Amino acid sequence: MGHIRTRRVAAGPRAQRRRRSAAPRRAATLLLCLAGFLASGFVAGFIGFALSLERAEPILTVQADGVVVLTGGSDRIHEAAELLARGQARRLLITGVNKSTRGPEIAKLLPVSRQLFDCCIDLGYEALDTAGNAAETREWAKARGIGGSLIVVTSNYHMPRALVELSAALPGVELYPFPVVSEHMQVADWLDDASVARLIGGEYVKYLFALARTRLFPGASYAGHSTRTGAMAEVDAPSW
Numbered sequence: 001m002g003h004i005r006t007r008r009v010a011a012g013p014r015a016q017r018r019r020r021s022a023a024p025r026r027a028a029t030l031l032l033c034l035a036g037f038l039a040s041g042f043v044a045g046f047i048g049f050a051l052s053l054e055r056a057e058p059i060l061t062v063q064a065d066g067v068v069v070l071t072g073g074s075d076r077i078h079e080a081a082e083l084l085a086r087g088q089a090r091r092l093l094i095t096g097v098n099k100s101t102r103g104p105e106i107a108k109l110l111p112v113s114r115q116l117f118d119c120c121i122d123l124g125y126e127a128l129d130t131a132g133n134a135a136e137t138r139e140w141a142k143a144r145g146i147g148g149s150l151i152v153v154t155s156n157y158h159m160p161r162a163l164v165e166l167s168a169a170l171p172g173v174e175l176y177p178f179p180v181v182s183e184h185m186q187v188a189d190w191l192d193d194a195s196v197a198r199l200i201g202g203e204y205v206k207y208l209f210a211l212a213r214t215r216l217f218p219g220a221s222y223a224g225h226s227t228r229t230g231a232m233a234e235v236d237a238p239s240w
Helices: 013-052 074-085 103-107 114-120 130-144 159-169 194-216
Strands: 066-070 091-095 121-124 149-155 174-180 232-234
Touching: 013 194, 066 074, 066 130, 074 091, 074 114, 074 149, 074 174, 091 130, 103 114, 114 121, 121 130, 130 159, 130 194, 149 159, 159 174, 159 194
Parallel strands: 066 091, 066 149, 091 121, 149 174
Antiparallel strands: 121 232
């Protein structure tokens, strides 16, 4: 039986050009599919983030070593002071205080006695952002021997990012969130109110960045946010 011989025919210039032009199209299609997948994931994550935000303040009955409140609204500080006054913690840190604001000004606004204010409230003046709040809280916890549990007070829309930062800065410390709900910012209106949607959207992006940073660089997350000597002031400090 004779052997059938086949002969490869070299592709012509037109076929070669088609193959060369097809490769970029495939790459572009893959990139578009990947971008669509990432965009869908981002939108789905945003919706989940918005729906997860607390609509009402919780009834917190836990006993903790301390309370930390991240400044940004008078409601937050008021709620944190009430937790301290009820005996649910032994000390309170107000982190991120404006450098021009002194203790007596804050004391007038809080529902606590001056005696409790003087003995059990500390002011942190160095934090400029949420990562700074976490670093300031870490230094305060070390100085005050708070290593077991901490109540965290901040706005409901800010709470997810605050917990990410504080969990990274204080590994092993149990955190109890107390999200403050403002009557001026109803997160449930995010579908109908563009300003609320923008606020939550911006917070969601910051949350994702904080989550990525603390997961990828856990040891270096707060290297540039250490509290300087004298930045933490007790309320009865002589400088008042």
